[in-house]
Amino acid sequence: AQSVTQLDSQVPVFEEAPVELRCNYSSSVSVYLFWYVQYPNQGLQLLLKYLSGSTLVESINGFEAEFNKSQTSFHLRKPSVHISDTAEYFCAVMGISSGSARQLTFGSGTQLTVLP
Amino acid sequence: SAVISQKPSRDICQRGTSLTIQCQVDSQVTMMFWYRQQPGQSLTLIATANQGSEATYESGFVIDKFPISRPNLTFSTLTVSNMSPEDSSIYLCSVVGPLIGYTFGSGTRLTVV
Numbered sequence: 001a002q003s004v005t006q007l008d009s010q011v012p013v014f015e016e017a018p019v020e021l022r023c024n025y026s027s028s029v030s031v032y033l034f035w036y037v038q039y040p041n042q043g044l045q046l047l048l049k050y051l052s053g054s055t056l057v058e059s060i061n062g063f064e065a066e067f068n069k070s071q072t073s074f075h076l077r078k079p080s081v082h083i084s085d086t087a088e089y090f091c092a093v094m095g096i097s098s099g100s101a102r103q104l105t106f107g108s109g110t111q112l113t114v115l116p
Numbered sequence: 117s118a119v120i121s122q123k124p125s126r127d128i129c130q131r132g133t134s135l136t137i138q139c140q141v142d143s144q145v146t147m148m149f150w151y152r153q154q155p156g157q158s159l160t161l162i163a164t165a166n167q168g169s170e171a172t173y174e175s176g177f178v179i180d181k182f183p184i185s186r187p188n189l190t191f192s193t194l195t196v197s198n199m200s201p202e203d204s205s206i207y208l209c210s211v212v213g214p215l216i217g218y219t220f221g222s223g224t225r226l227t228v229v
Contacts, residue, residue: 034218036220042222043208043220043221043222043223044159044208044220044223045220046218046219090158090159092218102147102212103147103149103161103164104149104159104161104210104218105161106158106159106160107158108157108158109157109158
C-alpha cells in the first residue's frame with residue numbers, strides 16, 4: 001500500500017514570489033507520482049507526472065517537481081507565482097507492481113493562496 | 117487524453133433516496149475508478165469499476181451502499197443508495213489512459229438534505 005503526506009495544508013504567498021509545496025510518500029514498491037490542481041468549483045486537472053527518466057518534470061505553466069527517491073519526495077515548485085495559481089494542489093502516487101489495480105492514492109491537499 | 121462526461125454535475129437529494137451518477141468516456145479504457153471528495157478533504161477511492169464483473173471496493177465502502185455498473189469499456193454508473201447528509205460530497209469518475217495519464221470527470225456535487 002502507498003501513502004502520501006502533504007505537510008502544508010495552507011500556503012499563502014505574495015504574487016511573484018517563489019513557492020514550494022511539499023509532498024512525501026511511502027511505498028514498498030516503485031511508484032509513479034503526480035500533481036493535480038483543483039481550481040475553485042472545478043474538477044481535477046493533471047499538472048505534471050513522473051513516470052521514469054529525468055527526475056525533474058515540468059508543466060506548461062511554469063511549475064516543476066523533482067522526484068527524490070532517497071528522500072521519497074516529490075516537491076512542487078514555481079519560481080514566481082501569479083494570482084491565477086490560487087488553487088488546491090494534490091500530490092498523488094500509484095504503486096507499480098504486477099497485478100496492481102493502478103489506483104491513485106492522494107495526499108490531503110495544499111491550498112495555495114497567492115496574495116496581491 | 118480521454119474526455120469524460122459525467123452527469124449530473126450537481127444534485128440536491130432528499131434523505132433516504134438514491135442517486136445514480138453516469139460516467140461516459142470518449143474512448144475505450146481498461147481502468148475506471150470512482151472517487152469521493154468530502155467537503156474540504158482529499159480524494160478517497162471508492163472502488164474500481166470492472167467491465168463485465170463486480171466492482172472492487174476499498175475498505176469502508178460496500179456494494180449495497182455504492183452499487184456500480186460497468187457494462188462496457190466506455191461507460192460506468194455509481195449509485196449512492198439510501199442517502200444521508202454524510203453522503204454529501206463530490207463524486208468523481210476517473211480513467212487511466214495508455215500513457216498512465218489519469219483523467220478525471222468534472223465531478224458530481226451531491227448535497228443531501
